[in-house]
Amino acid sequence: MFTQPIGVAHYLVVGAILFVCGIVCMTTKRNTIGILMGVELVLSAAILNFVAFSQPAFRVDQEASLGIDGHVFALFAIVLAAAEAAVALAIALNYYNNHSTIDVDRAQDLQG
Amino acid sequence: MSSAALLSSILFFPCLGALVILFWARISPAMCQKVSLVCSGLVALATFSFLLPGLPWSFAPYEATVQHGFALDWIPSFQIYYYLGLDGISFPLVVLTAGVSFLAIAASGTIKKHAVSYYILILLLITGMLGVFLSLDLFLFYIFWEVVLLPMYFLIGIWGGPRKEYAAIKFFLYTIFGSILMLIALLMLYFASDLTDPRLEEFVKSDTIIQQTVGSQALEGIEARQADDAVQPLHTFNILALQKIGQLTDQFDEPLLWGYSLQWWAFLLLFIGFAIKLPLVPVHTWLPDAHVEAPTPISMILAGVLLKMGGYGLIRICYPICPEAAQWFAYPVAILGVIAMLYGAFAALAQWDFKRLVAYSSVSHMGYVVLGLAVCSVYAGGQVDSQAWAMGMNGAMFQMIAHGISSAGMFFCVGMLYDRVKHRQLDQFGGLFHRMPTFSGLSFGIFFASMGLPGLCGFIGEIFVLLSTWKFSAVLAIVGSLTLLLTAGYILWTLQRVYLGFEYHGPLPEKLSPATKGEISILGVLLAFAILLGIYPQSLFRYMEATVTQTADALAERLSAKEEPDEQQAQLRIDPLEAPADTKTLLVERVQP
């Protein structure tokens, strides 16, 4: 286990687990904040994949790596995630103000 | 005992019984039945004795030729002879006729009205049916064919159910229409035939019956022909001679009307005639009415024997005499057969009257016979696969016998129930298994035989016909095999509605007494035969297979020779086992520049 070098695939697996955790978090939490945390996990998984793909030492064909592009995209993603968190939190607070609850299951105004 | 005396006494013994009944003053109905029973029993015994090995008159198995054939002068000026004989095609049907007739008379105990006339007519009917199967002279065949018609008309019309007049006249009109077409066809064949053809020399010399009747005249004619003298044509009604003419010469190939040859027209007319008797969709509608209205024993004979006359006519007259036409009509006839199978099964599925259902099942089962006969498979290079055709013909023959057994049994079951509770509505039965256990058990066996359950007789004919059809046309085989499903559907549904369940919910429940010993033995005999033929079909094939296969081989040879195999095609010829009929067109296209 420890004698094998790390490759992109390992990162992808970690990313996949993070992603799945995020998804499960989003579907099982009724708390708005909990859902937001799930979103953070999912975004984090995506960023992890960007970073992994930009490291040339992680793969056989080093030319194929993303290089600096991956880093820049990861940065953008982080920034956007932060912004998204801010807005989402604002929405959550607003929702709380209006409905006096943060249970998303109560938010069924869109029901057809 | 000479063949002439033997066959004639079998043939006319029922008439003797009829005379006894006629002149016996103040005979009681029970006595009438006893006399007829003895009479038909002796006939049945005589025919069954042919099966025993070792007797001087026993029927030799694995033998293709006519046995016990003899000819006596009847109307020699028109070359009409009293020519009887047995071969593999007619023998099983004669045995079936004798057996079913005996059982039908045994089942006639409930007939009390005009008993004397009833038994006289039924004995006449037996003679007529035996005559149809025994005669090898076309004219004689036609006479017996008509003899069957009249007793049947009266038997339905007098002893039938509520709509008996309607059913009887319908039966009569349908059949007479077919007979007229047949008459035209056989006169056409008679006047086109000529025994003085040099190609027939070998046959004329070898055939004892021809030698005995018109041999010298024919040989003189042949010699004169070979010497290029003008001779008067020598016509014939001899079925075997006509077959040889059809297979060896081109006398029936002359164009007759609208560019079609004589044999094309003859085939068409004969086919319609036999198809009505068979009956084939769309000329089958006399059958349900006739069956529903006829009394039980008559239904048994009608389904067990009369329908087989149509199939017998096809395999004895239609196909061997007109081989090219048979090939021309192969697809239409096969498709009609498949339609009859499916149509009959579908119509049976929709019936509420028990007897009507059984009647429609007959239509469906007889469709197999037509399909089995029609499958003359043609392959590249003009080779006809005689094996597949022989298999189909054998299957058709077997199906006729098997259906004779199972349908007679089914009609007897229906009749038993009708005699007790006076109705046939399927939805007003139920729970018979509790009230009549033995009868129900036997009925299950009979119905399963009709359903084509392996191990019983119905399966073999069906599987043979379908296997041979596969060689002819895979699509028809697949479509045809759907019938198996439908048959199972209507039979099982019927059994459920009639026998299963916990109580009988129709009128007259108190009349539902268990079956008597006599009834059980009739059903038991039929079921025993169904089982015997099911687990050991070779017991029947050994008698008929040689003749049927020879017929198929002869036809296949004729058709193969007819198709001129040119050099390229001969080169492209492939093993018929490996190539389907459909590739023929493909290969031919490839060859033509």
Place this chain on the structure above:
Amino acid sequence: MNLDRMLPLLLGGAWLLPLLAFAIIALGGHYLKKTSSQHRAGFLSTVAILGSFVLAVVAFSMWVSDQGLGEPHHGPEFERAQLEENQTPIQLAALAEEGEAEHAHDGVFSVSGVWYIWAQVGEQKFEIGYYIDALTICLFVMITLVASCIHFFSLGYLQEELETGIKDHLVATSAGEPFERVGRQHRFFQYLSLFCFSMLGLVLAGNLLMVFIFWELVGICSYFLIGFYFERKAAQDAANKAFLVNRIGDLGFLVGIMALWGVLGTLTFGEMSTKLAELAPETQQQASPNKTTIQAASFLQDEEAKATNDEETADWNVGLLILAGLGIFCGCVGKSAQFPLHVWLPDAMEGPTPVSALVHSATMVAAGVYLVARCYPLFTEEVLLVIAYIGVITLLMAAMMALVAVDIKRVLAFSTISQLGYMMLALGVGGWSAGVFHLITHAFFKSLLFLGAGAVIHALHHEQLLIRMGGLRHKMPWTAGMMFVGCLAIAGAGIPGLDWGLSGYFSKDALLAQAYAFAQVNPSHVYLYWLPLAGKALTAFYIFRLWYLTFAGKPREKKLYENAHEAPLVMLIPMMVLTYFAITAGWQIPFTPSSVTTILEQALPAVASFETPWAAALNYPAEYLSHQYHTKIAWTAIATAGTGFLLATIFYVWQGLRPDEVQKQFGPLFRFLQAQLYLNEVYHFLFVRPLHGIARACSWIDRHLIDPFVDRMAKGTVNLARLEDQGDRKLIDRPIDWMSASFYDLAVQLKATQTGMIRQYLVFLVLGTVGFFFIVGYLWQL
């Protein structure tokens, strides 16, 4: 010892003994019934099948002493493969090809012959004969053993059928009272004997036509046995349905036989492989037991003129062969209750429970698997792939239905369907011996489970609903214990480290390993491994759900519980015998390296896989190559099954999750599964009703021909006018009204999907994405 002479005698005797019993009971049933207090018919039947068992065992021992037990297939390539476990799939496939050349095999030993000529037409013969190899013998022993046990069990189970006045509480007469009838134990044993005869005949049959004959005969026996309580409408309907659905399969079978007859010209098992080889005169027969590639190209002759022609013939032949394979498999789909013809088996549970144990779990339904195994050389790659996928669909679908079934016998019925799916899958991915092995182990543990269920039903006086049971382990400790063993066996419990487990552990392990090996070399069919693995969790869940609901917890119906009692000894002893085999059937035979599998592998057929023009270019890994995955798969499988077990325990013992809550949450899915995917309704709508429609149409056409033609002409004009008016209303107005109404209805129904639940939308989003990738990825790889 002369195997050629003795085996047909012994097995023929074993085959005919039940027929003798049947004939005696059928003809003398009346007499036997009169002395009913001694249940003579039952004894007669039981003695007959015991005799068959003894004969089969003698035949088996003769076989073993002559042919040996077979050796496990661990060639040198196995060790090499183990060393290089980290190979990529492509390398593995190459390794497999390499290994095959070394893995020579001296053919399958078999004894075949003819008893009598059934029918002969021209030169074509149809014979009643036999074909005996290791598979036949093993199945003979298995069938007679299970059947003997079940005969004994039936003597106890059907005790009340000996009485003269039986009240059937499920049937109410018009007076409203329960229907009373005379017992008919002798009829039951009569049918059972006929069934044993037919089943043994099926296994013994020497050609496909004979198989077809007995195929239908077991069908009709099943019909009689399902409809044993023919007073009940449900039983009648179930019997009819079973036979008709089977007939649909049989039609396919018949087409397969016809096609095979068309391409090979023979239906005899012994001749098939020779004829197959003749099809390709210049076959590159690789000396390999498991994969012989007959290339279509080798049909090409040297001469130019013949070339194209022959190629077409070859194509046609291969096409026919595929059709034949599919047709024969169609028959198996019907008989083995595979999707989409599985609908009859759940209903077949209307029959008495011993019937379900014998006919509808252990033997008859396994006949389809047997036939696939028997005809294995005929199947081309396409057909095998179809078999594998049908198997996977069946096993998952049935397992999910078993999750929601509430009737104890129905759970087991669905479980049977699911396990049959496993067998088909194994055969489809090249695991011949794994599939047949599972057939045998399954026969033991499933008949054990059914007999256990029978004991429970017997104890509760014909109560079959799980929700009314509970806590029965106190009242029936033996039954509970043995059923628990059965549950463990079907869930495949075992200890991978020690390589020790119940019979199901070994067979399922072999099966999954083969699926894994197949998925390794055919990456596009990776789901053939993942889905069965998931099915294993479901298996463990539903089977332990059944056990917990029946035996664990507190009694739910006090009255039923109070009256319950342990089964009598005549029922317990057969169960013990089956328990013993459910535990040990997969073990190695002491002091030898052999086991049931190695005996079976003596009959392993050489697979002639035609490289057909339409082939999807599959690789079939040889079965011995999958041994290297056993340990790996065993751990995975145990983990999966453990998950299912854990979940069942959480649900029904610890009550950590609440079943009713889950049921409420998944309401539509739950109802969908409980209604068996509405397949019955769909079939009724698609097939039964149109058929009846056509039937009525045919009948209608007839009546119209009967009607006087003139009569119709006279009324014609009036009718025409009316018709026009009606046409306006019906043809023009009604469709428009109907359209508008149905659009409105549709809109109302579609509205329901918009729940407004954020989390639910999210679930749909994820499932949609996964589904999209599944489809795209799958198509891409294809």
Place this chain on the structure above:
Amino acid sequence: MDNILWHSVFFWAFAVITCGFAVMVVLSDNIVRMAVALIFSLSGAAGLFLLAGADFVGAMQLMIYVGGTLVLLIFGVMLTAQGPFISLKAGSGDWIIAVVMVGLSLAMLLPMAWSVPDWHGPAMGASETKTTKQTALQEEAEADQETVVVEHNVSVTEIGLSLVGVRTDLNQEDQESGQLPEGYLLPFEIVSVHLLVILIGAAYLARAKRPRKPTKYP
């Protein structure tokens, strides 16, 4: 023991931390504990970034995510976490769905991750075959290289320059060939403006308002 790659060891350590706390986030019902677990999970992810040679991104992850976003989240937790809302439990059915989705997603993602051989890491086997052909001296030199994974660290300078449109990692020839420099100036500007708008919007949304009666919907 000599063959142990410390890079791999650290990777597994961080991976376990990241995944473990992520699972904790999922399994915990208490919102506060979830937040704490999330902090650790994201920190672990930052560690993974560092291991992957993305120093700057790792730093940003720590600063923005762990520092900023989480503070924001905890802020939200504190504002809303009252009594009943701290632990809102999902039903049993939700968990079943979740398990099914886990299974499905993993069944899709994991085979995908392993499906490309190129991604399995630097080829150790390839260098082994090479060593047989080389001299012993070279072998020693190679042996050192073998155990050390050669990483490419992207410096902050590179990123900074690329954000304003100067690509140092591309060949000079490509830049001079007349094409536009492939930097990120435009995206950078767009993101900046976007951020500004978002923050203003967020502030507007979250501003203190007069309490209002909840609107009733039909």
